[in-house]
Amino acid sequence: MNEHIIIIGAGIAGLTAGIYAKRSGFDVTIVEQHSIAGGMCTSWKRGGYLFEGAMHWMTGSSPETEAHRLWRDTGALSDNVTVLRGDPFRSIEWNGQTVHLYRDIDRTVKALAALSPEDEKPLRRLAKDVKAVTKMTMPIFDIKGVKMKNPKHMGFGFMFKMLPAMPAMMKYGKISCAEFVSAFKHPAIRRLFNFITDDYAATAVVSTLATLHSGDGGYPEGGSLPMVHRMAKTFTGLGGKLMLNTHVKKVNVENGRTAGITTESGTLTADAVIVTRETIAALDKLFDSPPGDAWLQTLRKNTTPAVCTFVSIGVRAELPDCTIPEWELETPITYAGQTLRYLSFYSHREHAPSGGTALTAALMTDTYDFWKKAKDEGRYEAEKQALGEQIVRALCGKYSECEGKIEVVDIATPLTYERYTGAYRGSWMSIMKPGARAGMMYPAYSENINGLYFAGHRMMPPGGLPVALSSGRTAAQLVCRQFDVEFK
Ligand SMILES: Cc1cc2nc3c(=O)[nH]c(=O)nc-3n(C[C@H](O)[C@H](O)[C@H](O)COP(=O)(O)OP(=O)(O)OC[C@H]3O[C@@H](n4cnc5c(N)ncnc54)[C@H](O)[C@@H]3O)c2cc1C
Structure with a gap:
């Protein structure tokens, strides 16, 4: 078999789709704009501290769950990976x-x-x-009509x-x-x-x-980046091609079918394309004329993006490990038109130099418009700094041992996430409001453009890692069905 499948994006969905498509015998190229895989599922180092930027609890980390099998298939989990369950x-x-x-x-x-x-x-x-x-x-279901052993x-x-x-x-x-x-x-x-x-x-x-x-919702030791590296290694170990530092400009469509992609350095042909860039941004940016499938319009209409401002602090002091109990602030923090009355942090001592603690907090309000305006008006860095200063003051007011020991303050705004992953409003999950239908997976293929598939966290609200994972597997099954190939 020599059908060539291109996958746009090496986040959890892209890597998962790549691993299953490669195992099923396709020639697979994952094209990722960054120098590393992972997308939203990432962590970063600053001044000797490693900040966990995504995974706080992982559905499927318990062997009792169905998603667990998929995490093991992809190499994310194995007998060698310890899963921590902070309590x-x-x-x-x-x-x-x-x-x-x-x-x-x-x-x-x-x-x-x-x-x-x-x-x-x-x-x-x-x-x-x-x-x-x-x-x-x-549940992890198999799609109808795909050749495989024991479909569910x-x-x-x-x-x-x-x-x-x-x-x-x-x-x-x-x-x-x-x-x-x-x-x-x-x-x-x-x-x-x-x-x-x-x-x-x-x-x-x-x-x-x-x-x-x-007993689920654990944290694989080391966190997001090592986990993504294990998945990327599984993919390349199977012979998959991971093209990093390559920005996809558009999906090429000819005579109603996908022909491949255009990147900054030229075109690549393909028999099928799986788009794992965040779906709304992908529709807006990656097509001359976006596919008109009704489900894609419903997805756009029904999505309320979950967005955060993410604060990372490195402090040369030993604070409580795992979580810092939420406390009421003597002076509320004001930022982006919001008033923050309470503060808490995830804390990792093992991610800090000896005697230190790496702290992170996700401030969960959609402040995208504020940060965008601040950027347009040249106030962006000053606003970030003002937020950082208030948080440091609150932390030092609460834990006096932090005074003079703050070594890193790093703030990622929704604009940071937008720049880093190309996601609509920098969003990484969807808010499921009261009355929304739970457990509804979008079809993930285009009826208007043959050979065009979608995967990623938007495929089933509220999204997150398990949806990225299972939607990647579903996309590989859809490709198998198109070419009448057994899914493995
Ligand atoms: C602060 C935070 C906390 C979180 N906590 C949890 C948690 O505890 N549990 C949980 O389950 N989930 C959590 N999540 C959500 C989870 O990380 C994401 O939902 C998941 O990683 C999304 O994966 P994805 O593959 O769908 O998308 P992405 O990770 O966005 O992957 C898309 C990839 O496509 C690439 N790309 C985009 N455009 C292009 C282009 N034009 N050319 C080439 N490449 C392109 C991007 O660079 C990216 O690598 C959290 C996320 C954040 C940010």
Whole structure:
């Protein structure tokens, strides 16, 4: 077989698609604009500190899940990779106490009910719902019509397994995270569960709690970059070609079918193209005339992009490892028209020089327009600096051992993510609002342009690593089906 498949982008979706397409016997080239693979799933070094820029919890890190098999197929996980499961998952300070969210929901509920007996009833109900939702692990289905051994399609068995989770999913799918937390009387409980932005459907909180309770949602030791390197090595080890530092200008379409791509240095021909650049930006930038498929228009219309400003701090002081409990700021931080009253960090001592700690915090509001305007008006660096200074002041006010020991302050805005990955508004997931249909995977192929496929986190809201992974595998299956090749 000598069909040539081009994949645009070497993020999780692109690498996964490449690995499965290569295993199935295609000639595969992944074209990536950067000098390294990974896309959003990355980490970076500054002044001796390594900052984890993406993966905080990974669905599929537990061997009990279906996604686990795919992470192993791609080399992301193996017997040699230790998966860390930091516990507590999150903590907050309240009135001189530290209140914890443990992975075990019963342990969390017991501690919170002792803190607030009047919340005991809703807490127990939550524990019951969380346990029901653990039955709902992300399914990995095979597409119809692809040649393969033991294909798995959605059927009664799956529906039956999911049944216990359905009432809880429907209940929490109708309300927002803000409504969910307001059901608790105690302010500390409200704050503890307030770790996903207000406008998401509350299923996001309950699914996360279920993921943690079931033993999933771990962190592969070393984090994003080493994991991506393992995947890239799997791909090139199979004979796949990884073309780095190559920006794709457009997908070439001739007579209703994909002919290949145009890069800065010329054209490359292909029998099929898988686009893993963030889908909305890809439609806007990579086509002379974007495919008019109805599902792509629905995707664009229904997507509310999740966007953040990401703060990384390197401090030569030993702060608590794993997470810094969220505390109330004496002086709120103001930035981009937002007021930040609480602050917490993920913390990694193993990513810092001896005696230091690498801290990161994702400020989860869509401030893209603010940063864009600041850039246009020449205020961008000054605004970043002002935010950095406020955060450092807050940190040193809380942990006096940090005073004079801050060695790195690095701020990535939505514009940084846009520049780095070419994503629409620098977004790396989608917000699932109350009432949105959960578990809906977009078709991922164009009916108007033959041989054109899509993969990436947008293929199923809310997205994230597991969707990038499974959509990459689906795209490889679609290519196999087009050329009547067995999927491996
Ligand atoms: C701060 C942060 C925290 C996160 N935390 C988690 C978490 O805890 N758990 C979780 O599951 N997910 C998390 N995510 C989300 C997750 O990292 C992403 O959803 C996922 O990595 C997206 O992968 P992708 O392959 O779909 O897209 P991308 O990573 O965007 O890959 C697309 C690739 O295409 C390349 N590209 C774009 N345009 C071109 C072009 N014209 N030519 C060539 N190449 C091009 C890009 O450079 C990029 O490498 C987080 C993300 C961030 C930023």
